[in-house]
Amino acid sequence: MAFPTCSTIRFIGLKGLNEDSDKKSDVLNATWDRFKRTSETSGVGTPFRESVNYPKVASTRLVSDITVARTFSVVITPGVASAVDRGVEAINAAIDNVRKKCPDANFVLAGYSLGAWVVDQFMQTTPLPSIVLAAILYGDPQWNGRGVRGIAQTYHGTALPGPYPPLADRVQSLCNHQDPICGIGYEAGKAGMEKRAADLRKAIALAAQGKNCGPHCGYVGGPTTRGGDFLESRSK
Secondary structure, three states, rough: OOOOOOOOOOEEEEEOOOOHHHHHHHHHHHHHHHHHHHHHHHOOOOEEEOOOOOOOOOOOHOOEEEEEEOOEEEEEEEHHHHHHHHHHHHHHHHHHHHHHOOOOOEEEEEEOOOOHHHHHHHHOOOOOOEEEEEEEEEEOOOOEEEEEEEHHHHHHOOOOOOOOOOOOOEEEEEEEOOOOOOOOOOOHHHHHHHHHHHHHHHHHHHHHHHHHHHHOOHHHHOOHHHHHHHHHHHOO
16 A cells, blocks of 8 residues: 555544454445545545544443433443543544644544544544544434434433534434434334334344344445445545
8 A cells, every 4th residue: 555645535434332443343444445446436536544543342331221211311331431532532643643744634534333422522622623524424322313312312421512413514424224322213202212222222232242233233335335425525
């Protein structure tokens, strides 16, 4: 791989639950492959993939309680928010490292699951939003739209404020039907909330066993194609 120049667009992927690194994430790898291929054929040029790391969060450590009462809600365990903070620090460190040599460098971001939350928080807090040309989110715990809230939005200690997605002119968020993490596709009322709670418990258990966890594990394919194309379209 050729060493990137200052005009090269940098891709940063943020890993999800149970994932050891961004380079071992099927969702991020599929997004990168699509973004790289379309960028090379459209004239954007060959992008470069930066690698970042932050603490791994096991699915079984995601929530400590799931409640169905007047609303669906969860209690997010304290270590999750800490991992998100470390993820934001990792993005900042990677960007700072590039900008020491290339102060006008531009970036695109992809976040899956917990990594989508990391991107949300970064985009809300970065003093340099203009250097991020685009971001794609999958299965975001901070989803907040169409009357639906992701699991992190149901818990007062982790709900990010402000419009969703942050910087909506350059951020696209995808939520699979009945992905219990982001919550699209469930019927209103108690029956829908109970199904979402059951689906969340099942997804957590399956992910812990290394098995396909259902819709939250189903973003490779159509969604990652859309995501890679979106990043490329905003890189011109």
